[in-house]
Amino acid sequence: MKKILFATSEAVPFIKTGGLADVAGALPKCFDKQYFDVRVVLPKYACMKQEWKDKMQYMTHFYMDLGFKNCYVGIMHLEYDGIQFYFIDNEYYFSGPKPYDSGPWDLEKFAFFSKAVLSILPVIDFRPDIIHCHDWQTGLVPVYLHDSFQAGEFFRGIKTVMTIHNLKFQGVWDVKTVKDITGLSDYYFTPDKLEAYKDANYLKGGIVFADAVTTVSNTYAEEIKTPFYGERLEGLMCARSNSLRGIVNGIDYEEYNPQTDPFIAKQYNAVTFRKEKVKNKLALQRELGLDEDSSVMMLGIVSRLTDQKGFDLIAYVMDELCQDAVQIVVLGTGDERYENMFRHFDWKYHGKVSANIYYSEPMSHKIYASADAFLMPSLFEPCGLSQLMSLRYGTVPIVRETGGLKDTVQPYNEYESTGTGFSFTNYNAHEMLGVIRNAERIYYDKKREWNKIIDRAMAADFSWNHSAAQYEEMYNWLIGE
Template sequence: MSNQTQKIKITFIAAECAPLAKVGGLADVIGSLPSALSQDKLDISIIIPAYETILKNWSNQFTNYQKEIQVKFDHSIKSVTIHQIIINSIPIYLIENKKYLSTGLIYPKSDASSGGSEEEAKRFLFFSQAALTFAQESNPQIIHCHDWHTGIIPHLIKYQNLPFKSILTIHNLAYQGIYSGQLVNQLLATNFPTKTVNCLRQGIINADYVTTVSPNYAQEILTPEFGCGLSPALKKKKNHLIGILNGLDLKIYNPANDPLITTNYSTNNLSKKIKNKFFLQKKFHLQEDSQIPLLSIVCRLTPQKGITLLREIIPRLMEMDTQLILLGSGLSTYEKFLKSFNRKYPQKFHAEIGFNGQLAHQVYAGSDIFLMPSKFEPCGLGQMIAMRYGTIPVAHAVGGLKDTIQNKKNGFLFENYQSEDFYQIIKKTLVFYRQPSKWLKLQKSAMTTDFSWQKSAQEYLKLYQKIS
């Protein structure tokens, strides 16, 4: 038997994939995990929607591959065009359909959550059906689905009696894709008897294995506190539920050669990091001073990310000798109060509303301390990126934050989700900051923590081999 025929064929199906379409951490995982997996043992492809932004910005890099397929949806046959682009030697197939997938933004809701609208249901249920229809042409052994957008696929595999094994990876249990049962039955020709259909729950129930993105989060979601109403279904699945920590693409996030930051540096010349701090202070009209600790946050502005705690302590932080930069977008109520702080503390605080990839790299490189007061955090990539850049994370001890941050060794953790606890841990961090030898040791420890995909990729490989 040839090497090629021994490979396990796996198709990833997801709503995002960096660098083509990115809103959150899901995109980073889909963009980096496949290429980290063993190419000798696995034959991997990815299917994502051909969003309008992809057709506009990437079509000149599509290969000559193009295929028309017919998809059964909403009591009729819909035509879709399949395009292909190859990134890091991985073929990515893009499903184009103007009505459902290729017009407008990636998500109907600005914060990327699942709002349950009919527009959202049609987009991602159509994508799931189209991706599954196309997958039958290449006939993979395993279909690896990601999050609520594709949670219905394990059910469809069983309902349509297809010969695939399935894995569902939960990146964020809070977003579930809950739609009218009548609408789902109409669109997919299913026969759900319930008033509503929870796509993520269907994925949990029907997948051969469920994974999530950190070991600690895999345990947390079995409890009512973190289970988001799905802990009973997850408990029934616990013998087929594992947590595998996300990794980072270390080629992209490397301060030694990152082309997006002002000045490159490494553990050997950490003194150069300060030039990135001066760049940020100047850019946002903050006082240019190497001694003032510069705090930062890069996140979506949603309740999950602890913005309420932040709001409560910003006035107290501004009374101290600190500066704070925030980069992100999301709920308009959050954006509004952050803009008001811009006006109130012009030399000490700046909220940049929106997302800019280059600026995010510059914030990671230029700040001293990175804040992640998340109420829950399945894995979190921000703390890993910050550490890679020698920026010390201060985070709530939940989910993947607890798996990746060792308190007082490469970052700081607070246990209770209270603004006072958050404030006090920042004060303790600032004590370390004012002791240069201790701070340098922390930075070097953070920068040398292993966040590569190597270990996690081996765990995924074992899982694929187990169920194929």
């Protein structure tokens, strides 16, 4: 039995700010339980829902040194969906109103968490073959394992995997502060280890000391070796390219299932969508005060409203796009200028544009089920989950060919009648608009072709099982079997 420990700063259903939580919560359930014992450790945040805190059981506590401090480490435990979850408790570090704050405070918080992840192992009597670390928040786990934990027989031979969900976030602060926080010696703060451009970098430490590095799609794994996508670590990514692989994320096919989805007005499947899907559109038009018209093409957007997601392109052609026979439904929060841009167009083209500047899980499901097409013109996208959800709901994705979008959406070919969506290559607003208009043309003039795109989209399989098999293969390779 191979033992794997996921170390993560968030996991559904306990705490979520982004796609990392979906991965850490859904992926462990998909491993073959005959061969793999996968457990998860994360912080016990004060801002978790009370219902989860009430279900946790106190195991034990002890004290651990971190830099100049002596810290309390409490261990709570909960079994959920057949998976053992451990929660590291320390009110000093995890009491804020949200999981992440900023600056040196987050760096100290996650240095504590990374060291605690290792410190609890003998206490909970679980010696993993592999610790699978996710993003910069756990970047110090491989570093500490290499450093102060090598003295103990217990820790020798434990392997580490570092998964990069988004290379943009690295956990960077000045060397002196990080040295004081972590208690690591000067040895670690050199350009071939944690130091990068005169600062200390948690993610870099994780990448340097991990036994294997993964990211969340094949294309992104190649892109991050180049200056444009490499976020100043492209040299390191090239140096580690032998140990780097891309494994695309999945989505939870139980949770995102148009046949059983409790949030949508009319459930449907790959056979019944031709008659039933449109009833969701009419219900959403009514709910949001859009013109009620079953034949109009509805474009959905569910996203953080940031530059990374391509909203500068949308802003540039939004007025032109609103001249077309389309409705646009937006859900999300983010940069004020994009929030206000959508509010403006909602006011200017009321009945055509609906700006929902908040986040709601039920509303996101309604948009996936109601829209005809889903717009996702990202500047870069390590994996992306929204396009996978729209494929699942038979909502045709319109994406830019980058990262996971390129790996998961097959562009429509009119002559061969293949493809599951529409895509464009260059980061250019009018190239995007041209592709949207091509999609409109197929939608209005070639309805049978459009329905065949939906058939292929709903037949695509991006459930977690496929990805889990690739992780299993990597684990076996690391353990040497």
